[in-house]
Amino acid sequence: MIIDRYKIREQNETLVLSTIIQHSLISRASISQLTGLNKASTSAIVKDLIDESLVIEIGTGDSTSAGGRKPILLSLNKASGYSLSIDLGYDYISSMLTNLYGEIVEQNKERNTFVRIENVIEKVTAIVESYRTYYEGSTFQLVGLTLAIHGIVDENRIVFTPYYDLDQMDLAKKLHEQLQIPVYVENEANLTALAETSFSSFKPNLVSISIHSGIGAGIIMNGELYYGHNGQSGEIGHMILYPNGLTCPCGNRGCIEQYCSEKAVVSQYRQLKKNKELSLNDLAQDYMNGDESATALVERAALEISIGIRNIISGFAPEVVYINSPLTRKLPFMLDLIDSHVSSKFSKDVPILASELGSKASLLGAAVMNLQNFFNIPNLYLSKEPEVMAEVSSL
Numbered sequence: 001m002i003i004d005r006y007k008i009r010e011q012n013e014t015l016v017l018s019t020i021i022q023h024s025l026i027s028r029a030s031i032s033q034l035t036g037l038n039k040a041s042t043s044a045i046v047k048d049l050i051d052e053s054l055v056i057e058i059g060t061g062d063s064t065s066a067g068g069r070k071p072i073l074l075s076l077n078k079a080s081g082y083s084l085s086i087d088l089g090y091d092y093i094s095s096m097l098t099n100l101y102g103e104i105v106e107q108n109k110e111r112n113t114f115v116r117i118e119n120v121i122e123k124v125t126a127i128v129e130s131y132r133t134y135y136e137g138s139t140f141q142l143v144g145l146t147l148a149i150h151g152i153v154d155e156n157r158i159v160f161t162p163y164y165d166l167d168q169m170d171l172a173k174k175l176h177e178q179l180q181i182p183v184y185v186e187n188e189a190n191l192t193a194l195a196e197t198s199f200s201s202f203k204p205n206l207v208s209i210s211i212h213s214g215i216g217a218g219i220i221m222n223g224e225l226y227y228g229h230n231g232q233s234g235e236i237g238h239m240i241l242y243p244n245g246l247t248c249p250c251g252n253r254g255c256i257e258q259y260c261s262e263k264a265v266v267s268q269y270r271q272l273k274k275n276k277e278l279s280l281n282d283l284a285q286d287y288m289n290g291d292e293s294a295t296a297l298v299e300r301a302a303l304e305i306s307i308g309i310r311n312i313i314s315g316f317a318p319e320v321v322y323i324n325s326p327l328t329r330k331l332p333f334m335l336d337l338i339d340s341h342v343s344s345k346f347s348k349d350v351p352i353l354a355s356e357l358g359s360k361a362s363l364l365g366a367a368v369m370n371l372q373n374f375f376n377i378p379n380l381y382l383s384k385e386p387e388v389m390a391e392v393s394s395l
């Protein structure tokens, strides 16, 4: 565990702070009403939060119908600190700086770059420096750095990475020593699930499926990420789809990701057309033009993905399933095809949605992880359009 340099909040303080974050602009009286804390306690906690520079007073609300004096409204001091997210892909590094409200301040993507044990500290440190002008004048500066890892992560340690050798080092510890800020590493699919629960759905039971070169899922169960033994939950790409099927690097045969990951689908399409240069865009174009073999390929992949989703729904009973994949971004009609196969008693009422957060989901999830830890609020809801609380009375 990382020793956090920030204070551990008491339960009531967490309650007041999360109420302010959730409502964007709110009076002390409304906080008191919503939390059930008395006005004196509320005022004392708010004073501490203001002294800490986490909360600011912003203007005044409407006066009450009874003619009371106008209440002063409170808001999160969202520019008092910043969160940095970095996605370490196989051949890219993307990064995002957000304020304390999870709003994107700046982002970047470096393509055709390969992280390895020899260069990862240097590359990450350079990214942290590249955002310095944004955060260095603020009270809390960088409140956390979370790295999205394409592999298995357990207890803030990278356990297994199929595409790079970062499982050979304690990356979070090394970066923490170097940068002197809290550093977290987390599985990429887990972060997309965290992003969906914080920015999109607020549902305590959901699954977010990432379909890229492999297939993985982040599972939110009872409001929390479900890790399983050794952090191995959600490795759904290795569900057996066809017994005695294609061999998989995991040691099994017939794993689903060998058939309907983005990489597998594009590679089948290239084989079909005997052209190694073809991309997912070409497949989408062929499908739109009614090309028979492209249509058959897309329909088969949709059926296979739906089998995986049905198994997930039967096993975990989510309220909603998100798909985060270039497949559904470039071939949006694939979602209807998938949906048409998901019709069992258990799964037919579960919405299957394309993630609206798209390719930013893992970075936004990394921001949620930083902010949850900084605020010490386990279920942080960062609505895109926060509700402005109607005022009740002045305090």
Ligand SMILES: [Zn+2]
Residues within 6 Å of the ligand: 237, 238, 248, 249, 250, 251, 252, 255
């Ligand atoms: Zn496998």
